[in-house]
Amino acid sequence: EAGVTQSPTHLIKTSAQQATLRCSPISGHTSVYWYQQALGLGLQFLLWYDEGEERNRGNFPPRFSGRQFPNYSSELNVNALELEDSALYLCASSRTRDREYNEQFFGPGTRLTVL
Amino acid sequence: GQNIDQPTEMTATEGAIVQINCTYQTSGFNGLFWYQQHAGEAPTFLSYNVLDGLEEKGRFSSFLSRSKGYSYLLLKELQMKDSASYLCAVYKAAGNKLTFGGGTRVLVKP
Numbered sequence: 379e380a381g382v383t384q385s386p387t388h389l390i391k392t393s394a395q396q397a398t399l400r401c402s403p404i405s406g407h408t409s410v411y412w413y414q415q416a417l418g419l420g421l422q423f424l425l426w427y428d429e430g431e432e433r434n435r436g437n438f439p440p441r442f443s444g445r446q447f448p449n450y451s452s453e454l455n456v457n458a459l460e461l462e463d464s465a466l467y468l469c470a471s472s473r474t475r476d477r478e479y480n481e482q483f484f485g486p487g488t489r490l491t492v493l
Numbered sequence: 494g495q496n497i498d499q500p501t502e503m504t505a506t507e508g509a510i511v512q513i514n515c516t517y518q519t520s521g522f523n524g525l526f527w528y529q530q531h532a533g534e535a536p537t538f539l540s541y542n543v544l545d546g547l548e549e550k551g552r553f554s555s556f557l558s559r560s561k562g563y564s565y566l567l568l569k570e571l572q573m574k575d576s577a578s579y580l581c582a583v584y585k586a587a588g589n590k591l592t593f594g595g596g597t598r599v600l601v602k603p
Contacts, residue, residue: 382535409589420497421536421580421593434588468535482591484528484535 380405382471382485390491391459399454399488403471409433410452411472411482412444416465424467427452428474456490464492495519497594499581504600505571513566513597515581526591527555527566528580536580539566568599576601 427446542557
């Protein structure tokens with residue numbers, strides 16, 4: 379079974395540009411989560427999508443947005459990039475929550491560098 | 494608010510035991526996860542504790558005390574491949590949200 383995949387592996391942008399990151403969940407998983415892992419910091423929850431809808435959002439400004447497509451893949455868009463957006467962006471997927479929790483499986487991440 | 498603390502770094506010798514502590518103060522708690530993350534790789538699931546007590550899984554064990562807001566991950570018979578970061582995360586069912594601590598980097602020396 380293929381794991382969570384993310385593209386691109388690395389992305390270099392300059393301030394004020396926009397970045398688009400992509401994620402494909404494990405087959406059969408309908409929930410997708412996005413996390414930011416900045417250098418020296420823990421994983422920070424960004425967004426949770428399930429069945430095409432945004433279900434929860436972390437403490438990030440509105441310039442961080444995303445969507446989930448009918449095939450459950452997802453995009454994270456970061457507008458008006460700032461230097462401090464440089465981080466590893468991790469995507470995770472899980473089955474639809476039908477019990478107390480569903481284990482999240484992580485992808486390898488996209489390293490975003492803002493110059 | 495959410496506050497999850499774990500040591501930044503620990504060093505241990507191959508074959509030894511290391512205990513990584515995690516303390517948390519969170520609004521809402523349904524369980525606690527431990528993940529392992531090797532440098533440059535995705536986090537991988539190690540354990541999930543809901544009830545108080547010790548859960549053993551091979552060389553790794555995880556303990557939870559909900560009343561004390563405390564958990565630990567115990568790594569026994571350390572191997573070089575155990576050198577990685579270990580992430581403690583509190584799960585809150587409302588919002589289906591994982592809140593991570595800063596991670597503990599464990600270095601295993603020969």
